[in-house]
Amino acid sequence: MSLKAAEQRSDAPKIDDAPEGAGHRYRLQGNWRSANVHGVLRQIEQLSKRSSGGDVVIDLSGLSDVDTAGALLIRRLKESQEAHKAHVTIEGSNPHIDELLTTFDAHPDDEAAAAKPRKSWAERFFAPIGESVYDIWGNLIAAMYILGSAVRGGQLKFGRGSGVSPASIINQIDHMAVRAVPIILLMSSLIGAIIAQQGAFQLRYFGAEIFVVDLVGILQLREIGVLLTAIMIAGRSGSAITAEIGSMKMREEVDALKVMGLNPVGVLIFPRLVALTVALPLLTVIANFAALFGAAVVSWAYSGITFATFISRLHEAVSLSTIISGMIKAPFMALVIGIVAAVEGLKVGGSAESLGQHVTSSVVKSIFVVILMDGLFAMFYAAIDF
Numbered sequence: 001m002s003l004k005a006a007e008q009r010s011d012a013p014k015i016d017d018a019p020e021g022a023g024h025r026y027r028l029q030g031n032w033r034s035a036n037v038h039g040v041l042r043q044i045e046q047l048s049k050r051s052s053g054g055d056v057v058i059d060l061s062g063l064s065d066v067d068t069a070g071a072l073l074i075r076r077l078k079e080s081q082e083a084h085k086a087h088v089t090i091e092g093s094n095p096h097i098d099e100l101l102t103t104f105d106a107h108p109d110d111e112a113a114a115a116k117p118r119k120s121w122a123e124r125f126f127a128p129i130g131e132s133v134y135d136i137w138g139n140l141i142a143a144m145y146i147l148g149s150a151v152r153g154g155q156l157k158f159g160r161g162s163g164v165s166p167a168s169i170i171n172q173i174d175h176m177a178v179r180a181v182p183i184i185l186l187m188s189s190l191i192g193a194i195i196a197q198q199g200a201f202q203l204r205y206f207g208a209e210i211f212v213v214d215l216v217g218i219l220q221l222r223e224i225g226v227l228l229t230a231i232m233i234a235g236r237s238g239s240a241i242t243a244e245i246g247s248m249k250m251r252e253e254v255d256a257l258k259v260m261g262l263n264p265v266g267v268l269i270f271p272r273l274v275a276l277t278v279a280l281p282l283l284t285v286i287a288n289f290a291a292l293f294g295a296a297v298v299s300w301a302y303s304g305i306t307f308a309t310f311i312s313r314l315h316e317a318v319s320l321s322t323i324i325s326g327m328i329k330a331p332f333m334a335l336v337i338g339i340v341a342a343v344e345g346l347k348v349g350g351s352a353e354s355l356g357q358h359v360t361s362s363v364v365k366s367i368f369v370v371i372l373m374d375g376l377f378a379m380f381y382a383a384i385d386f
Contacts, residue, residue: 011064013040015047023054023086026077029062032070044073048080056081061092071100142343147335149265150273165271172275176237177282184283185290187232192220192291196298209303213310214317216295221318225288226280226326227374230333233280234366238341241272242362245345246355254346264346273338280334281327288326325386329377333370340366 013030026047030036058078063070074090074097081088093101119127199212245268248254257264292314299305305313344362348355380386 011036013037013070015040015043017047020055020057023056025057025059027059027062028074029064031064032066032073034067034069037069037073040073044077047077050084054086056086056088058088058090059092060090060094060097063092063097066097066100068100068103071097071103075101139343142346143339146265146269146339146342149263150270168271169274169278172271173279175240176233176272176275177279180233180236180279180283181286183236184229184232184287187228188225188287188290189294191224191228192216192294193298195219195224195291196295197302200299200303204303210305210309210313212295212299212303213305213313216292216299217314217318218322220291220295221288221322222326223374223378225291226284226329226333227370229284229287230280230330230337230370231367233276233283233334234337234370235363237276237279238337238366239359239363241338241341242345242348242359243355245269245342246348246358249346249348250350250355265342269338269342272342273335276334276338277331280337281330284327284330321386325377325381329374333373336369336373337366340369 011031013028013032013036016027016029018025018027032040058074060066060074066074078088078090090101196212196216199215200209203209203211203215245254248268254264254268257267296305296307296310299310300307341362344358344365348358
């Protein structure tokens with residue numbers, strides 16, 4: 001056996017158990033560090049199960065070295081003896097061991113629970129409501145800041161006038177309008193067809209199937225067309241805006257723009273707002289034509305209403321005010337979708353989880369505000385008899 005191995009063996013941790021009066025003295029010896037304490041684990045387990053009774057002295061004077069692993073075992077031995085109603089005293093300690101043992105005295109969860117007073121039922125009920133109102137106010141302030149910056153102009157540099165990038169706006173229109181045409185055509189034609197079929201089915205009982213043209217025309221051009229198009233754009237383009245701006249925020253590209261003296265609203269948000277404001281009315285027109293075409297096909301196949309009769313009846317039922325009342329809503333809904341998406345994108349933190357949460361929040365809030373705005377327009381039109 002080498003000299004080094006002999007030294008390691010002589011320094012192995014051990015516990016000498018000696019009766020002392022009505023109790024016991026546990027003399028701990030050797031090196032109680034994490035690499036060595038496995039040798040006394042079984043002995044600690046046996047002593048923990050045994051009731052020593054009386055007074056128990058844990059003598060640490062024989063320890064050559066100790067770390068947190070050894071201190072944890074000492075703590076476990078002390079607590080097990082106290083659980084057996086023994087009075088435990090620690091002798092032969094030093095400041096280093098005392099500091100290690102102290103780390104296991106504090107229980108953060110218990111201290112936090114004791115320090116945190118129990119809330120009353122009124123506080124538990126009204127506090128979330130207040131936090132929600134405060135959050136809504138913060139979102140409103142952020143939305144007004146973005147809207148104000150957009151109204152002021154596409155300011156690319158702070159305090160240096162305005163600058164608009166036509167290429168960026170055209171690129172965003174391509175993404176938000178041109179590439180959205182297929183899904184808008186498909187969804188709108190199906191919606192128009194379903195409205196026509198259900199309307200004809202119900203009106204057949206009264207022998208008034210021809211009025212399905214009035215139903216589809218007024219409903220689509222005044223309400224459903226712009227509303228459903230805005231909802232689809234909120235889910236498609238609104239989520240994309242939040243994801244793009246949120247990804248830039250995560251990679252600190254937004255902060256880099258500020259360091260370069262560029263305005264993030266002018267560089268990132270303004271082109272998207274302009275593109276949305278242009279795209280949504282155009283997509284609404286396309287959606288209206290697609291829905292009326294789908295309704296005309298179903299009316300011909302289901303009720304025998306020819307295309308010529310459908311167009312003639314549509315011309316009588318629909319006035320210019322019906323078309324205008326629907327189209328007026330489109331730019332306002334586009335602004336709301338863009339602003340909500342931008343606000344949520346700028347709130348993204350540094351994690352992928354935060355990005356997903358804010359993209360979801362962007363879509364939900366956009367759809368809610370779009371529907372709310374449509375209801376406000378409906379009440380306003382009814383008030384002015386438009």
